Amino acid sequence: MKKYEQVANVLSDQIARGIYHNGDRLPSIRHLSEQMGYSISTIQEAYLLLEQRGITEVRPKSGHFVNRRQPSPPDLPSTPEYSVRPEETSTWAKVFHLLYQTQSADSLSLGRAVPNLSVGTLKPLQRSLAALTRRGELRGLSYDYILGCEELRKQITRLAVDSGCNLSPEEVVITSGCQEALASSLRAVTRPGDTVIVDSPSFYGSLQAIEACGLKTLELPTDPRKGISLEAMQLACEQWPVKACLITPTFNNPLGYCMPDNRKRKLLDLVRRYDIPLIEDDVYGDLGYAAPRPRTIKSFDSEGRVILCSSFSKTLAPGLRVGWVAPGRYASRVMHMKYISSMSSATLPQLAVADFISRGGYDRHLKRVRSVYQRGRDYMIEWITRYFPEGTRVSSPQGGFLLWVELPPEVDAMALTERALKQGVGVAPGELFSGSGKFSHHIRLNYADCPGTKMEKGVKLLGNLITAGSGIR
């Protein structure tokens, strides 16, 4: 990202956060130049960009102002009301159908949650991989130690400090991606037939694991700003024999919110009161747009009740399949389930990630992608506002690279998905995010790629399909 784009981002973020309101005068070019330490021309270019994007307007001889006619941000998705009860999940056929389809190389994939793999700050990771293979190290070929590579576990404990967690390397087990961490954790604390609380909409990989383990879900109403309803959760725990709770409280997939700390604490109090193990999916936790890095619920936990699951699939690259779990008091069972599921994880990617982190590459990469993703979010929301029909509601992610879009209720998102795929645009239909058919007029979009003409065209195409009645029931 160029300097002027960074400046423009800072300003648009301040406007979005209400520091400047519609019609407000923005700081002068000279003032900003002095304050931010950039040249006059950089600030001029930044203002030009904001003007082009319709965010600011110039009034001759007066300066730059927040555009009065700037459209207000779209409404957040609604929190549907429904009766909460344990339900069987049976969406595998749908998930498989979508994953089995191949997209051609020139198509636009907004469906799967793949991070940006083309930013330059990822190159040193490739170099670490290359160096490890060049050295011809045999270690990369041998079975890994049952907990995973020690170098990597050490680096993970260092990173965990940022989220308030004090872990030792012996408390961390490397897994094949976060999926193995989640599935092993679920298997460790439940038996078939048990009931598990999830946020809703919920990551379809978790729902698939729940389905495959023969468990029932309790999908609880989830606020697009504050997360899972604690009131509903308390009622559910009173009413049903809940055996586990699996949620993504930080930069939730697909809703993008970050649960405030006080709610994270309250949630922990709740599971403690009802003696329920909590599986915390923190896979997007490092991808927040604003400092500081949010705390994990695990960081408040003093009794080993929280099983923290994460991976480098969203922060670095999913093809590495390097995830991890800090299983707390459930260590023995979780390790058993992880061991039998794949014995150990591929060694070479683990060593490369450890090397990359220790050289500072991970921090540099995070800094870069956070700003790419924030910019992507702004563009994507802008395009949706422009091209999607009235009544469309959009999430306001505070981290990660996924947008949750609620379309007008008459839209059939499954049909829309099929049509869009035929025209070369992949999206994730909302039904995948519920085990019981909710969110049939929702889609999830990925904005990880650097925003450009191709992405705008894709959003426009989706908008046209919706407006033209494709996928209308």
Add this chain to the structure above:
Amino acid sequence: MKKYEQVANVLSDQIARGIYHNGDRLPSIRHLSEQMGYSISTIQEAYLLLEQRGITEVRPKSGHFVNRRQPSPPDLPSTPEYSVRPEETSTWAKVFHLLYQTQSADSLSLGRAVPNLSVGTLKPLQRSLAALTRRGELRGLSYDYILGCEELRKQITRLAVDSGCNLSPEEVVITSGCQEALASSLRAVTRPGDTVIVDSPSFYGSLQAIEACGLKTLELPTDPRKGISLEAMQLACEQWPVKACLITPTFNNPLGYCMPDNRKRKLLDLVRRYDIPLIEDDVYGDLGYAAPRPRTIKSFDSEGRVILCSSFSKTLAPGLRVGWVAPGRYASRVMHMKYISSMSSATLPQLAVADFISRGGYDRHLKRVRSVYQRGRDYMIEWITRYFPEGTRVSSPQGGFLLWVELPPEVDAMALTERALKQGVGVAPGELFSGSGKFSHHIRLNYADCPGTKMEKGVKLLGNLITAGSGIR
């Protein structure tokens, strides 16, 4: 391996197979030189080696003879008699205890089933890995297609032809090692509480999967030459509600036998008659010492009843975590279980293995390691005969790199394992290979490393520990 060693191997193998008996005259040096196309001096060196190993003797002016005083090979392990009934498996604590211990770098690991990673024919695989990372291909970083990389699936179907299998790439699913293939297959065809037939002794990874899935095992008597007892199997199928059969018929771990084709066919007839899915672990199938490559049971199967599981962990390197499954008629369920367990497998190792196979590296490597392993087997059996107490019985592997040793019944192999580990030698105690405490005076030894002083010292140390009464009950 040098030429003269190859010649010596051919001759010792012919002696072992009874083509030449004790006291027989062996072919003249000139004759062998002409017949095998090697120089006179190579044949001379080969005979010298055989003489040093006590296999042949020279009679002046008469030529080379099979040593009359050559010890006869040790007896094969006995097939214990016991009542067959479904039993719970509960050996995880033992397995974990052993896997959790770390061995120092200079110790000798004869415990885990790690192949030889230091032969030169593996180097091109490292080069394939390096080339893929150097090219900075993004594909290695992205999520893999749900079935795994197409290049690799194509190569696997080509290799499968050698075992009589006619597969299409769409019938093959890449997994994270054979363990994920086995666990996903088991989960696909059973429910907790079900009963599964296994050969006995049985690979502990399979037993762990059975334990973790809440299944019961029927451990059937298994002959060290012919494999699982088909008579016992028929009785078991009559008597118990068997839901699956999981066996390793080709170069069995730990017994090393290869089931003859007619018995493989009969076994298939049996599972067909009782409508039982058969999970065939073929992970050592490519490692036979003699041509042709044995057929898989899958190759006789016309109705998709056999789920064929394999990997490159034993033929190439376990740290790659590249395995595969051909799930036949159970494809949808197996794929579901595989998907939720780790979503997809690490991409880079898959691409490297595909590249390595397509360049002919896999065939070259197999040729090399097969002869290394055959030689390792001969040395290891020789050393055991020399250093272990009378009454020791040893398997006679026809492929792979694992030896099953039955010690005198008063030996406590668990205690022996602990003592040996303290002195820097790791072995796998027999109890891991049964879910119900069988094989308490057995150990499994790995002879994959090129035989040398270190390995001989290790075997001697084990022999001394046993003879000195360490580990005697």
